[in-house]
Amino acid sequence: MDEHSFMVNRERAVDYLNSLDKVFVNDQFLNWDPENKIKVRIVSARAYHSLFMHNMCIRPTPEELENFGTPDFTIYNAGQFPCNRYTHYMTSSTSIDLSLARKEMVILGTQYAGEMKKGLFSLMHYLMPKRQILSLHSGCNMGKGGDVALFFGLSGTGKTTLSTDHNRYLIGDDEHCWSESGVSNIEGGCYAKCIDLSRENEPDIWNAIKFGTVLENVVFDEHFREVDYTDKSVTENTRAAYPIEYIPNVKLPCVGPHPKNVILLACDAFGVLPPVSRLNLSQTMYHFISGYTALVAGTEEGIKEPKATFSACFGAAFIMLHPTKYAAMLAEKMQNHGANGWLVNTGWSGGSYGCGNRIKLSYTRKIIDAIHSGSLLDAEYKKTEIFGLEIPNKVEGVPSEILEPENTWSDKQAYKDTLLKLAGLFNKNFETFTIGENNQVTEEILAAGPIIGDA
Numbered sequence: 179m180d181e182h183s184f185m186v187n188r189e190r191a192v193d194y195l196n197s198l199d200k201v202f203v204n205d206q207f208l209n210w211d212p213e214n215k216i217k218v219r220i221v222s223a224r225a226y227h228s229l230f231m232h233n234m235c236i237r238p239t240p241e242e243l244e245n246f247g248t249p250d251f252t253i254y255n256a257g258q259f260p261c262n263r264y265t266h267y268m269t270s271s272t273s274i275d276l277s278l279a280r281k282e283m284v285i286l287g288t289q290y291a292g293e294m295k296k297g298l299f300s301l302m303h304y305l306m307p308k309r310q311i312l313s314l315h316s317g318c319n320m321g322k323g324g325d326v327a328l329f330f331g332l333s334g335t336g337k338t339t340l341s342t343d344h345n346r347y348l349i350g351d352d353e354h355c356w357s358e359s360g361v362s363n364i365e366g367g368c369y370a371k372c373i374d375l376s377r378e379n380e381p382d383i384w385n386a387i388k389f390g391t392v393l394e395n396v397v398f399d400e401h402f403r404e405v406d407y408t409d410k411s412v413t414e415n416t417r418a419a420y421p422i423e424y425i426p427n428v429k430l431p432c433v434g435p436h437p438k439n440v441i442l443l444a445c446d447a448f449g450v451l452p453p454v455s456r457l458n459l460s461q462t463m464y465h466f467i468s469g470y471t472a473l474v475a476g477t478e479e480g481i482k483e484p485k486a487t488f489s490a491c492f493g494a495a496f497i498m499l500h501p502t503k504y505a506a507m508l509a510e511k512m513q514n515h516g517a518n519g520w521l522v523n524t525g526w527s528g529g530s531y532g533c534g535n536r537i538k539l540s541y542t543r544k545i546i547d548a549i550h551s552g553s554l555l556d557a558e559y560k561k562t563e564i565f566g567l568e569i570p571n572k573v574e575g576v577p578s579e580i581l582e583p584e585n586t587w588s589d590k591q592a593y594k595d596t597l598l599k600l601a602g603l604f605n606k607n608f609e610t611f612t613i614g615e616n617n618q619v620t621e622e623i624l625a626a627g628p629i630i631g632d633a
């Protein structure tokens with residue numbers, strides 16, 4: 179959109195906010211790295227939006243608030259009020275506009291609180307790389323011995339669920355920076371999906387839902403105030419936003435040393451990617467640039483059943499530079515700090531969606547445990563056809579037969595056909611990444627993708 183259209187929307191939002199008796203103003207920080215902290219001001223009409231950002235951004239101390247000064251960036255959230263559909267570029271009544279020049283964001287026509295946090299995340303994807311800091315759409319946690327793991331993945335792949343681990347310190351569930359001094363969380367809270375949430379499966383998230391937590395899109399009994407986490411009548415995308423301290427084993431301040439493991443999460447609805455594979459650096463780059471997952475119900479509007487999608491760097495909606503710029507930074511950091519790459523399928527096994535089942539969360543947790551402990555590096559590995567992924571022969575606590583997807587499919591031909599289909603989708607997606615003049619993608623990265631013809 180052009181500057182003029184931004185200003186039309188901005189004026190509409192500001193006029194709307196000015197017409198109210200009361201607005202809420204939050205002054206907060208982004209990024210726990212003290213040297214790269216960003217000051218944000220959020221002006222909103224609804225208490226729920228203000229509390230959401232209070233929970234999600236880093237909360238200033240009273241002294242910091244006193245000396246806050248001029249913010250680096252301001253959000254005008256007039257979400258209850260629509261944009262004018264006759265304004266240039268508007269195709270609906272919803273518009274979320276970000277101006278890097280004005281250092282402002284305007285929200286009209288949507289009250290989904292996540293827009294604010296994701297808008298700020300886009301800003302960080304612009305500001306941080308300029309300082310040679312890599313911004314990451316990933317969860318992050320740290321073991322008792324100081325080993326840090328990153329969990330990359332698109333919405334619904336398990337970043338929040340798997341980074342929230344009773345045996346490890348939580349650094350953050352969704353947005354991080356990797357600088358010369360290590361990792362830092364951008365946020366001060368978590369935004370967990372809570373559809374079908376249970377105390378047994380996710381005790382830490384369950385217990386984090388208490389006074390002060392914002393529950394969004396959930397259905398509850400107004401008399402008893404009991405939430406029905408199974409109710410999908412508003413949307414599957416039900417959410418809980420809580421301050422990160424609501425997780426008992428949080429690492430405060432939310433910073434850590436350089437990562438030891440980089441885990442790429444894909445929720446493969448085709449059911450052909452192995453539950454876990456070890457990646458070399460080129461494969462890690464290939465899969466990072468591809469950013470594959472299946473959109474499942476609840477992640478985007480209109481998705482009723484899973485559909486393959488590719489989102490560069492696991493965050494195409496947020497990145498501001500060419501994907502290979504982020505990939506090159508990631509490769510350099512992983513190489514310099516000796517981090518291992520892994521691909522974990524948190525999606526289907528035993529067949530595609532509709533036939534097979536989603537891999538049990540308890541098995542995925544065992545796989546993640548084996549990555550953290552280092553024991554998975556000791557397994558024997560075998561290379562898969564087409565994708566050339568290295569899969570281990572055993573993982574403690576996981577039935578060995580499921581480690582090789584073909585074993586779990588009763589119809590072997592259907593497995594092969596589906597594998598080829600997915601490989602074709604990967605290749606087609608990667609056609610946009612050529613070994614161009616700027617040497618954007620290296621031969622090694624290109625060769626790390628699926629090779630059709632070997633089957």
Ligand SMILES: Nc1ncnc2c1ncn2[C@@H]1O[C@H](COP(=O)(O)OP(=O)(O)O)[C@@H](O)[C@H]1O
Nearest residue numbers: 333334335336337338339371524537538539542
């Ligand atoms: N094997 C699995 N691994 C990870 N998550 C799973 C698995 N099976 C089911 N799930 C569910 O998938 C959802 C993952 O969502 P979440 O962790 O919020 O993703 P993200 O943070 O990446 O958006 C949760 O509701 C979780 O309970």
Ligand SMILES: C=C(OP(=O)(O)O)C(=O)O
Nearest residue numbers: 292296332333334352369
């Ligand atoms: C915040 C979102 O993403 P994630 O699921 O990665 O938290 C979202 O999709 O609104």
